[in-house]
Amino acid sequence: MEMVLYEATGSIGTITINRPKALNALCSQVLDELNEILDQVDLETVRCLIVTGAGEKSFVAGADISEMSTLSKEEGEAFGKKGNDVFLKLEAFPIPVIAAVNGFALGGGCELAMACDIRYCSENALFGQPEVGLGITPGFGGTQRLARIVGPGRAKEMVLGARNIKAEEAYRIGLVNAVFPAEELIPAVQKLAAKIAGNAPIAVRAAKKAMNEGASLPIAQAVVCEEKAFGSCFATEDQKEGMGAFLEKRKVTGFVNK
Ligand code: DAK
Numbered sequence: 001m002e003m004v005l006y007e008a009t010g011s012i013g014t015i016t017i018n019r020p021k022a023l024n025a026l027c028s029q030v031l032d033e034l035n036e037i038l039d040q041v042d043l044e045t046v047r048c049l050i051v052t053g054a055g056e057k058s059f060v061a062g063a064d065i066s067e068m069s070t071l072s073k074e075e076g077e078a079f080g081k082k083g084n085d086v087f088l089k090l091e092a093f094p095i096p097v098i099a100a101v102n103g104f105a106l107g108g109g110c111e112l113a114m115a116c117d118i119r120y121c122s123e124n125a126l127f128g129q130p131e132v133g134l135g136i137t138p139g140f141g142g143t144q145r146l147a148r149i150v151g152p153g154r155a156k157e158m159v160l161g162a163r164n165i166k167a168e169e170a171y172r173i174g175l176v177n178a179v180f181p182a183e184e185l186i187p188a189v190q191k192l193a194a195k196i197a198g199n200a201p202i203a204v205r206a207a208k209k210a211m212n213e214g215a216s217l218p219i220a221q222a223v224v225c226e227e228k229a230f231g232s233c234f235a236t237e238d239q240k241e242g243m244g245a246f247l248e249k250r251k252v253t254g255f256v257n258k
Contacts, residue, residue, distance in 0.1 A: 008041075010197075038086070132159065210228070
């Protein structure tokens with residue numbers, strides 16, 4: 001592993017896309033390494049994942065244009081599938097994933113951020129789907145996830161116009177949850193990750209799963225996802241501890257992930 005780094009500190013894991021000379025562009029090797037790292041995360045101890053980019057300039061400046069430039073139609077489809085498979089894995093990852101967007105998030109970079117559950121960014125972040133200017137469509141979910149996050153009109157303006165937007169606009173349209181000065185980004189993301197990691201892990205996972213699964217369903221079916229998630233928590237020790245602490249007017253002594 002060299003193009004993607006992974007470090008776990010306590011209950012928080014951090015994945016860093018590590019190709020700063022190419023502004024962390026996503027080549028096949030990056031996608032393969034990201035895929036392998038996701039398989040290796042120790043879900044017994046890690047309760048929240050952070051994804052960021054190496055260096056101060058870029059989160060991910062897109063899929064690797066040099067690598068893509070010579071692809072055939074079949075190879076293009078295979079490359080798109082490779083990216084989509086790993087982004088789907090990230091989206092459905094059992095624990096929450098926060099994108100710390102520390103600069104350019106263009107093309108595949110914007111798509112990577114959108115496959116995460118929550119996005120915080122630095123003031124120098126730039127988001128966009130510039131693909132139609134390169135003669136291609138977005139290929140790692142940009143034609144689908146962006147509209148679900150910011151609405152079809154704004155998504156089409158960005159995708160069809162290849163219009164990049166700065167951090168403040170990304171915040172205004174709901175593409176990111178919060179914007180920070182560059183040096184405050186990682187501490188802010190770590191603080192949120194610690195807050196998430198401190199909550200009942202089974203309930204956190206179940207809530208994420210219910211929200212993801214319900215998002216594409218009619219509301220009457222979507223609430224069934226919630227009913228199942230809610231019910232499953234009553235078989236856990238953490239529910240007994242959480243509610244017990246409230247009733248006994250004391251602090252939670254610690255969730256045991258059971
Ligand atoms: N790919 C490869 N190399 C990249 C890159 C990229 N996306 N972005 C930057 N680099 C490299 C540059 O080539 C340069 O390398 P050297 O020349 O030093 O060797 C180095 O990073 C530094 O970049 P710059 O010198 O250009 O730095 P600047 O600060 O001047 O400009 C920039 C930064 C981000 C504005 C600029 O680099 C830029 O415009 N980059 C390209 C951004 C972009 O268009 N991204 C979208 C890529 S397309 C699909 C699958 C996937 C996709 C689509 C379809 N299917 C299978 C259907 C995804 C597509 C994309 O993501």
